[in-house]
Amino acid sequence: MHGSDKKSEIMREQFFMKKLKKKGMVAFLLSITITLFSFNTASPQAGIDVNAKTKAIFIYNFSKYVEWPQSALSENFRIGILGEYPNLLKELNNMASTKKRGFQSFEITNFSAVDQINQCQILYVDKNKSEEIENIIKKLNGTSTLLVTDKEGFALKGAAINLLYNQNKQKMEINTTTIEKYNLKVSSQLLALAIVVN
Amino acid sequence: MKHIRFIILSLFLFCSFLVNGQDNLLQEALTLYKEGKLIEAKAKIDQAAGNEELAGNINTWYLRGFIYKDLYKNHPEEDVTLQYRSESIKAFKRLSTLEGAEKFQSDISKSLKYIATTYYNDAIRSLSNAKFSNSESFYDHYKNAIVLADAQTDLQASEVDYYLSLGSKYMQMHKVDSIGNGVYLQSAEKSYNKVLAIDANNIKANYNIGVLYYNEAVSLISKMDYDEFDLVQFSSIEDRSIELFKKSLPFMETAYRLDPKDRNTIEGLAGIYFSLRDFDKSNEYKAKLEELH
Numbered sequence: 001m002h003g004s005d006k007k008s009e010i011m012r013e014q015f016f017m018k019k020l021k022k023k024g025m026v027a028f029l030l031s032i033t034i035t036l037f038s039f040n041t042a043s044p045q046a047g048i049d050v051n052a053k054t055k056a057i058f059i060y061n062f063s064k065y066v067e068w069p070q071s072a073l074s075e076n077f078r079i080g081i082l083g084e085y086p087n088l089l090k091e092l093n094n095m096a097s098t099k100k101r102g103f104q105s106f107e108i109t110n111f112s113a114v115d116q117i118n119q120c121q122i123l124y125v126d127k128n129k130s131e132e133i134e135n136i137i138k139k140l141n142g143t144s145t146l147l148v149t150d151k152e153g154f155a156l157k158g159a160a161i162n163l164l165y166n167q168n169k170q171k172m173e174i175n176t177t178t179i180e181k182y183n184l185k186v187s188s189q190l191l192a193l194a195i196v197v198n
Numbered sequence: 199m200k201h202i203r204f205i206i207l208s209l210f211l212f213c214s215f216l217v218n219g220q221d222n223l224l225q226e227a228l229t230l231y232k233e234g235k236l237i238e239a240k241a242k243i244d245q246a247a248g249n250e251e252l253a254g255n256i257n258t259w260y261l262r263g264f265i266y267k268d269l270y271k272n273h274p275e276e277d278v279t280l281q282y283r284s285e286s287i288k289a290f291k292r293l294s295t296l297e298g299a300e301k302f303q304s305d306i307s308k309s310l311k312y313i314a315t316t317y318y319n320d321a322i323r324s325l326s327n328a329k330f331s332n333s334e335s336f337y338d339h340y341k342n343a344i345v346l347a348d349a350q351t352d353l354q355a356s357e358v359d360y361y362l363s364l365g366s367k368y369m370q371m372h373k374v375d376s377i378g379n380g381v382y383l384q385s386a387e388k389s390y391n392k393v394l395a396i397d398a399n400n401i402k403a404n405y406n407i408g409v410l411y412y413n414e415a416v417s418l419i420s421k422m423d424y425d426e427f428d429l430v431q432f433s434s435i436e437d438r439s440i441e442l443f444k445k446s447l448p449f450m451e452t453a454y455r456l457d458p459k460d461r462n463t464i465e466g467l468a469g470i471y472f473s474l475r476d477f478d479k480s481n482e483y484k485a486k487l488e489e490l491h
Contacts, residue, residue: 048416050415050416050419050420054419060424061428065429168443169433169440189428189429
């Protein structure tokens with residue numbers, strides 16, 4: 001009996017030590033948990049404007065599917081933006097840094113006023129500048145610039161292509177009469193995707 | 199009281215040894231265990247567990263449970279291959295099924311809770327590593343052990359916390375996943391859905407799953423190479439992107455309903471509506487954001 005008591009005492013000590021360690025483990029558990037859970041909120045992708053990227057894709061495709069008269073082409077393929085649309089400017093510059101149109105490099109220019117517009121193959125007019133459409137048309141008279149607007153009804157107000165949204169999607173209207181007036185040719189593939197207006 | 203219980207156990211063990219020669223194995227295992235010779239004690243107790251007669255003895259499984267638990271404590275690095283903790287759990291589980299085990303219930307429960315805690319720690323610690331594939335397995339072990347310790351344990355809170363963390367880990371991995379096969383994203387979605395199955399009104403899960411779909415929708419468009427698709431193909435990508443923005447919306451709206459002052463959620467909603475080209479709604483949320491200033 002005396003020997004058993006001694007053994008029990010040893011066991012008791014062992015279990016006491018275990019208990020102490022257990023307490024330490026619980027504290028450890030809490031500390032890890034608190035640290036991790038402060039990071040468990042996801043974050044949305046910042047600084048990406050899908051609408052601007054979409055418009056840039058459309059404009060890039062216009063450069064592929066529209067034909068300009070030889071006389072209207074310059075060393076670089078020039079795309080102008082009239083108005084303040086920094087995200088579109090950024091996307092087009094990104095595109096221009098990696099893509100070419102045949103042997104032509106892309107050159108992107110931002111115009112803040114109508115009188116700054118100079119020769120370009122595509123002119124995109126931000127909706128905030130749409131009210132100046134008459135002056136824009138006068139400025140482009142005699143050129144072969146593809147005028148792209150971004151406001152409802154503007155395909156009938158002088159734009160060759162007007163961008164619009166329909167059922168959440170980016171769509172385009174093409175005015176074939178205006179296209180012809182500017183001596184441009186639109187491929188049948190592009191026409192097939194567009195709402196044709198005259 | 200607890201100390202008395204261990205004295206009783208010890209006496210009980212030794213009284214058993216005296217009446218049965220077969221129990222030499224148990225006596226040897228106990229002696230080696232007390233001397234700290236755990237590997238040798240393990241060999242003896244494994245032998246006892248394989249013995250037809252001793253396999254029905256509650257002392258075999260009680261001692262085996264403790265030997266394996268201490269083996270883990272002394273050599274946690276060997277647990278991956280030698281499965282000390284799971285063997286300890288098995289022993290305590292077996293013990294619980296034997297007649298007379300009730301008197302050890304408190305000890306069994308404490309030991310199982312200790313093992314459960316170590317598994318939980320491993321599950322959480324794994325999430326900090328690049329290789330975290332075993333985290334969920336550790337968490338499952340934790341659940342099994344804690345429920346064995348106390349069948350009444352409410353796991354909902356730890357389930358929610360763990361799967362929110364796991365979901366966020368998968369989201370982080372998706373961000374840096376150069377292969378881009380979307381496996382991490384699917385796993386994140388699965389984790390958040392586990393949280394929502396427990397608590398449909400969990401703000402973080404709703405917000406995070408909303409962000410998940412939103413980011414995926416944005417990525418579809420933002421990662422497009424200009425020459426990769428023509429406009430016909432672009433149209434189908436855009437359809438998929440819109441579908442994801444729409445999928446994101448109800449989760450973000452739920453998060454907003456639950457916490458209308460959260461700036462991130464309001465920004466998220468403004469972003470979703472902007473991407474769905476509902477500019478009036480987007481501006482509405484932008485105005486709400488301004489109001490919070």
